[in-house]
Amino acid sequence: MSETTALVTGAARRIGREIAVSLAREGVNVLIHYRSSDEEAAELREKLLELGVEATVLQADLKEKSDLSALIPEATKKAGSIDYLVNNAAVFPRGDLEKLEFEELIDNIRINSWAPFYLTRDFVESYDRGKVVNLLDTRVAGYDWDHAGYYFSKVLLARMTKMMAVKFAPDFAVNGVAPGLITPPEGLDEKYLEERIDRVLLKKHGSESSVARAVVYLLRSNFVTGQILYVDGGRNLLHELEG
Ligand SMILES: NC(=O)c1ccc[n+]([C@@H]2O[C@H](COP(=O)([O-])OP(=O)(O)OC[C@H]3O[C@@H](n4cnc5c(N)ncnc54)[C@H](OP(=O)(O)O)[C@@H]3O)[C@@H](O)[C@H]2O)c1
Structure with a gap:
């Protein structure tokens, strides 16, 4: 039986699920x-068990202070110990810069920046060594005028990732993966991706497994920290031109 264990937040669906499956493989x-996808989480657990690893489900609303502070201790209780932390859970609400409200900004920051920061710090305080990957967004290299609160929260997490890499070395590596055009936002279809392919150097969209492979690479590496790996077909290089 494997002795390495990963905690993946928001793992029941989409990219988080693919990260969990790739780690199990x-x-x-x-x-x-x-948080709310209990059936999908239970189904994923069955799949991971079939792949021959141990798999446990954990529910927590990362917006809630008590849930957030209980997550690492709870995970430790269930698994014995944790080696890898993948901060994948996030929200992606629309919102223009011109109309951005303070509460809206804070809601984004609470889940997309504070929760990964808090969990990483708690992980570092609870263990002697480990690896962390934070899911960012290619937009951190440019702007997003339609999701301003989200954009600011991911830029903040990108800076936190680098500062934590410095502070928590040498026993912890902290890196970021910045996906580009991968899956359409909840409720939208493939058309969303096709309409945006012009913004990608490689003229295609990525897959959930392309993101998962990058996460696994960073977790397995022993000589990389404080880096942001863009999995975006080169889109980050075009941001400056777009403005
Ligand atoms: N999809 C893309 O193309 C893309 C592009 C750029 C960056 N990213 C980043 O990559 C990561 C994964 O993307 P995704 O599209 O797969 O994510 P997603 O489907 O939007 O969200 C992942 C999970 O986050 C969980 N979550 C949301 N609010 C939460 C809360 N308050 N407490 C706990 N969990 C909460 C949800 O869990 P439940 O379902 O259990 O409620 C959800 O399934 C995210 O960090 C995202 O910002 C994705």
């Missing part, structure tokens, strides 16, 4: 965190 035990 590597022989890593997975703690599947979810």
